[in-house]
Amino acid sequence: MENVIEIRGIIRNFQLGQETVYVLKGIDLDIKKGEYVAIMGPSGSGKSTLMNLLGCLDTPTAGTYILNGNDASTMTDNELAEIRNREIGFVFQTFNLLPRTTALDNVALPMIYAGASKKERTTRAEEVLTDVGLADRMDHKPNQLSGGQRQRVAVGRALVNKPSIILADEPTGNLDSKTSIEIMNLFDEIHAAGNTVIIVTHEEEVAEHAHRVIRLRDGIIESDVRNK
Numbered sequence: 001m002e003n004v005i006e007i008r009g010i011i012r013n014f015q016l017g018q019e020t021v022y023v024l025k026g027i028d029l030d031i032k033k034g035e036y037v038a039i040m041g042p043s044g045s046g047k048s049t050l051m052n053l054l055g056c057l058d059t060p061t062a063g064t065y066i067l068n069g070n071d072a073s074t075m076t077d078n079e080l081a082e083i084r085n086r087e088i089g090f091v092f093q094t095f096n097l098l099p100r101t102t103a104l105d106n107v108a109l110p111m112i113y114a115g116a117s118k119k120e121r122t123t124r125a126e127e128v129l130t131d132v133g134l135a136d137r138m139d140h141k142p143n144q145l146s147g148g149q150r151q152r153v154a155v156g157r158a159l160v161n162k163p164s165i166i167l168a169d170e171p172t173g174n175l176d177s178k179t180s181i182e183i184m185n186l187f188d189e190i191h192a193a194g195n196t197v198i199i200v201t202h203e204e205e206v207a208e209h210a211h212r213v214i215r216l217r218d219g220i221i222e223s224d225v226r227n228k
Helices: 047-054 077-087 103-113 118-131 147-159 177-192
Strands: 003-016 019-032 036-040 062-067 088-091 165-169 196-200 212-217 220-226
Touching (some): 019 047, 019 220, 047 062, 047 165, 047 196, 088 147, 103 118, 118 147
Parallel strands (some): 036 212, 165 196
Antiparallel strands (some): 003 062, 212 220
């Protein structure tokens, strides 16, 4: 299988006043198309910084990041925004849904940026909401949905542009344990359908769903284990 992600020598420093904070200290990482990966590590290990780089929300201080054949490490903000919308589906802990907008319109939103027609957007959003088990909730607004249903809407929105990667940041962080299991089962299904899934988590039960667990500590990869 070809690599969807190739990272070489990634360093990320931040300036805090006079002080330089060294967060990522030379990361090398390949992720193949169709892999299911969990990134773990204690607070301050660099996992959120790595996720921001993988998600094209940030660029490295040094090193290269090739995403699906594109060098994302040297892109402008506009180019990053474009590749992000095309290649990456995000799922956040806090759902990040538009409160006054229906589930259908929340899911269709990334397709507006992609330039799809209204008809294409509606058809694809209906298809995705059906896939995530919300066929009967398309016209509901977030405040009419449970936490688990909101996260399903967020997962649907992540899938709608058929991205190369689904990138989830603590996707069960705001959910009770029963709902967490349902959402992780949904990620298992998404992976089984051929998607590359990367989950950033501090929860071992969540990481157990992945087939490969990468642990960061102090800005370097401490271990990289395939468990399935």
